[in-house]
Amino acid sequence: MNTITPHRHIRLWQQPKPQPFQNPPRLKPLRLFPLYSSNHNSTSASTSTSISREGTEQGIPNKDVRTLARFQSCHNNICVLQVSRRADHPLAGSRLLLLDKPGNIHSISHLFNPLTSSYLDVFATLPPIIPSGPIAILGFGAGSAARLILHLYPKTIIHGYELDPSVISVAREFFSLSKLEQQYQNQLSIFISDAIQSIPTLEDGFYSGILVDLYLKGSVIPQLQDTNTWKELKKKLHRNGRIMVNCGGRCVESEDPRRDGDVVKEETLKAMSEVFGEDKVFVLNLGGVKEEDSWVGLSGGLPDLEGWKGQLPSELCCHVDMWRLYNYIRERPNNKCL
Numbered sequence: 001m002n003t004i005t006p007h008r009h010i011r012l013w014q015q016p017k018p019q020p021f022q023n024p025p026r027l028k029p030l031r032l033f034p035l036y037s038s039n040h041n042s043t044s045a046s047t048s049t050s051i052s053r054e055g056t057e058q059g060i061p062n063k064d065v066r067t068l069a070r071f072q073s074c075h076n077n078i079c080v081l082q083v084s085r086r087a088d089h090p091l092a093g094s095r096l097l098l099l100d101k102p103g104n105i106h107s108i109s110h111l112f113n114p115l116t117s118s119y120l121d122v123f124a125t126l127p128p129i130i131p132s133g134p135i136a137i138l139g140f141g142a143g144s145a146a147r148l149i150l151h152l153y154p155k156t157i158i159h160g161y162e163l164d165p166s167v168i169s170v171a172r173e174f175f176s177l178s179k180l181e182q183q184y185q186n187q188l189s190i191f192i193s194d195a196i197q198s199i200p201t202l203e204d205g206f207y208s209g210i211l212v213d214l215y216l217k218g219s220v221i222p223q224l225q226d227t228n229t230w231k232e233l234k235k236k237l238h239r240n241g242r243i244m245v246n247c248g249g250r251c252v253e254s255e256d257p258r259r260d261g262d263v264v265k266e267e268t269l270k271a272m273s274e275v276f277g278e279d280k281v282f283v284l285n286l287g288g289v290k291e292e293d294s295w296v297g298l299s300g301g302l303p304d305l306e307g308w309k310g311q312l313p314s315e316l317c318c319h320v321d322m323w324r325l326y327n328y329i330r331e332r333p334n335n336k337c338l
Contacts, residue, residue: 060089068095068174073166077101080174090117095174097142099167100218102253107142109175114148115315119246119286122296122319123211124148126244127156128311129303133208133238134159138195142171143180145211150184152313158188159207161195168192196229199236208238212245219254220247225267230275234299242300245272249285249293265295272297273326281326284319298323 064087069080076099085093097107108116115121123145127135137145140160149156162168168190171177181188191198195214200206210233214221223229224245233243247268252261273281276299287293302323309317 060087060091069170073164075164076167078166078170079103080170097170097175099215101255102218104215104218104252106215107144107171107175109142109144109147114151116144116148119294119296120144120148121316122284122286123244124152125308125312125316125319126209126211126242127153129308130209130242131238131240133157133241134206135209135211136161136199136207136236137211137213138199139213139215140190141167141213142175143177145213146188147180150180150188156187159199160188160190161193161198162190163192163194165192196223196232206236206238208241210236210241210243212243217255218252219256219259219261220264220268225264225271227271227274230272234275240300242298245297247295247297249287249295251287251294262293269295269297269326272299276300278327279325282323283326284322284324297326
């Protein structure tokens with residue numbers, strides 16, 4: 001495993017404008033519905049799966065979903081699904097990683113396109129608005145965010161932290177992580193460890209950006225509702241660095257019915273704003289409607305929006321105008337990617 005060393009020489013905003021995606025889809029927000037297996041305890045590779053609650057989404061027909069792997073690791077209920085290209089659904093042709101019993105999607109991979117039509121695409125808008133330096137991904141999963149960021153900004157240094165070694169093994173076998181590591185062997189480092197406790201702290205901070213995607217049993221981890229956690233994460237940031245976090249929302253189903261997704265989201269953002277300041281936390285809602293909301297939080301002041309858009313491919317520019325100051329999210333409607 002490589003030793004963590006800072007790489008301050010990178011200037012992401014000076015990188016050439018990324019090349020257009022090959023046959024990019026029209027990007028629009030996609031709620032990551034929990035996936036429900038017909039038998040959660042089954043280990044059969046033929047287990048069929050639906051993608052919806054009754055009455056909220058038509059779902060993917062059983063015949064269009066194939067289970068590639070299903071097992072219980074020391075930390076997660078791991079399932080890898082392949083969605084047929086014939087499926088009449090935005091996830092058609094994708095490979096999905098599920099890590100909890102309700103079946104929330106944690107990673108998405110399309111064979112010929114790094115876009116995911118999810119909050120993971122929003123994560124990839126972070127590099128242009130942070131100083132030069134490495135980015136940490138806390139909750140690396142199968143590497144969807146890292147893959148897209150490296151596609152857009154090939155010189156980025158990424159340190160991925162993942163608690164479960166089985167998740168990384170699955171990512172290497174089913175999500176081409178080994179190929180990504182080989183292609184970016186001098187830039188991508190993966191650490192099997194507790195994300196919050198393991199990332200380094202320097203006097204001047206360490207990371208220019210931190211992406212937080214930490215879930216346990218279908219819910220944002222309890223530590224992110226604690227201001228002490230955000231104080232520790234803030235110490236890891238280089239001056240003018242930013243944190244972007246997947247806060248979940250009603251779209252996330254927890255194994256524990258007492259951990260309501262909407263309540264957990266609010267408590268997470270509240271703790272974050274108490275540390276960074278009420279005017280230094282912005283939010284973006286991908287879901288749009290009440291039953292399908294999916295929230296991302298961003299620390300720091302709102303950057304120059306036009307300059308931000310100028311550093312992004314057109315498929316991601318729509319997200320820039322969706323950010324709202326956290327305090328006013330109930331009063332100001334969100335725009336949508338159309």
